[in-house]
Amino acid sequence: EVQLLESGGGLVQPGGSQRLSCAASGFTFSSSAMIWVRQTPGKGLEWVAGISGSGGVTYYAASVKGRFTISRDNSKNALYLQMNSLRVEETALYYCAKILNLAEVRGSIWGPGTLVTVSS
């Protein structure tokens, strides 16, 4: 069974950093592209970043480019999102999801999410 489990959420001050992790199991991790999506009550669902199976190709939303870094460790079946210079409005539930590749969402499976609260 495909399983994804995010961790690393919590309370962080504005301007601070947080690293999210996503543990994957039940599928060939290195063959799947992965994405991060966040959800807020106000802005709904927002795609944040994506990474190819090999890790060699990455894409970012303009709002996070230069501050967030998506990466993966295929030897550990793990996906990461390093978030720097966090803003209050980035308080959200952050989901990781597996997709077929960076051009096709077929086979998409999402984790339950981890809550990041940016507040002083």
Place this chain on the structure above:
Amino acid sequence: DIQMTQSPSTLSASVGDRVTITCRASESVNTWLAWYQQLPGKAPKLLIYKASALESGVPSRFSGSGSGTEFTLTISSLRPDDVATYYCQHYNSYPWTFGQGTKVEIK
């Protein structure tokens, strides 16, 4: 960025009704359009990809159609466990964007 607009925002229908949700893109996304179902308190689940292809394991009462800028998700016979928020999402080009969601309720 391509803007995705769903209508209606909320929909109330009776069990057994045929339900249709519309999604419009601000420019053509060809058929690179997905539909998700988000049950209360849960993560989104993929229902439809490539505008009309049913994801494995999804009941056949769900169907999608459209191309270019106008798309629809149809539930042929609404069931109580279909109460959820439904989102469209394009993946024609980066950044991928989502519609604002349509909440489906039972009348």
